[in-house]
Amino acid sequence: MFQIKVFTFSPIQENTYILYNENKEAIIIDPGCYFSAEEEELQQFFTTNDLTPVMLINTHCHLDHVFGNNWVHKQYGLELHFHKDDEALFHRAPESGKIWGLEFTNYAGPIHYLVENQVITLGKDSLQILHTPGHSPGSVSFYCENQNFIISGDVLFRESVGRTDLPGGNFDTLVNSIKTKLFVLPGSTVVYSGHGSPTTIQYEIDNNPYIAS
Numbered sequence: 001m002f003q004i005k006v007f008t009f010s011p012i013q014e015n016t017y018i019l020y021n022e023n024k025e026a027i028i029i030d031p032g033c034y035f036s037a038e039e040e041e042l043q044q045f046f047t048t049n050d051l052t053p054v055m056l057i058n059t060h061c062h063l064d065h066v067f068g069n070n071w072v073h074k075q076y077g078l079e080l081h082f083h084k085d086d087e088a089l090f091h092r093a094p095e096s097g098k099i100w101g102l103e104f105t106n107y108a109g110p111i112h113y114l115v116e117n118q119v120i121t122l123g124k125d126s127l128q129i130l131h132t133p134g135h136s137p138g139s140v141s142f143y144c145e146n147q148n149f150i151i152s153g154d155v156l157f158r159e160s161v162g163r164t165d166l167p168g169g170n171f172d173t174l175v176n177s178i179k180t181k182l183f184v185l186p187g188s189t190v191v192y193s194g195h196g197s198p199t200t201i202q203y204e205i206d207n208n209p210y211i212a213s
Helices: 034-049 069-076 082-097 170-183 203-208
Strands: 003-011 014-020 025-029 052-057 079-082 109-112 119-122 127-132 140-144 149-153 188-195
Touching: 003 034, 014 034, 014 188, 025 119, 034 069, 052 069, 052 119, 079 082, 082 109, 127 170
Parallel strands: 025 052, 052 079, 079 109, 149 188
Antiparallel strands: 003 014, 014 025, 119 127, 127 140, 140 149
């Protein structure tokens, strides 16, 4: 059974998710650790809980979600996974960092591409990949049907949605992703977003002002 730990990192206050199981294996999703103290906090969590990170994945490749990829790779030897449609964003991330005054070293190791409906397994647990573009071309969400949760990156927030005014963003595409990929899930599904607090699918169906019924 997945255990979920969230860290909120960097000046952009991005949510980094760690999924781990009874076998002490862990998946790192969107490591946003920017400062050395944040890297140390993440490392201490793994050490304290005797966890072995076994996979590094990005929901999408905007700079705040990739800050820590290089550190994770160097620290744990993990190779990066993300959707191919975000490749341009990934390579542009350091330039974006300079613009925002947040320079960083990008991951430079092997890249593995995630695809729609691919299943990621960790022991007996699994995540289904849903391609949910709009915030970025390659945004993906990770759905765990057995435990009734989804990690949505910056696609869907509590009473909000991901911004679409950045390169590759498109509001109509985002709304379509939410309606056809997320709002069809059980209403009780917990949504863990890239920023802010968790919500549920039903709450957003009923209350999200950006998604017309």
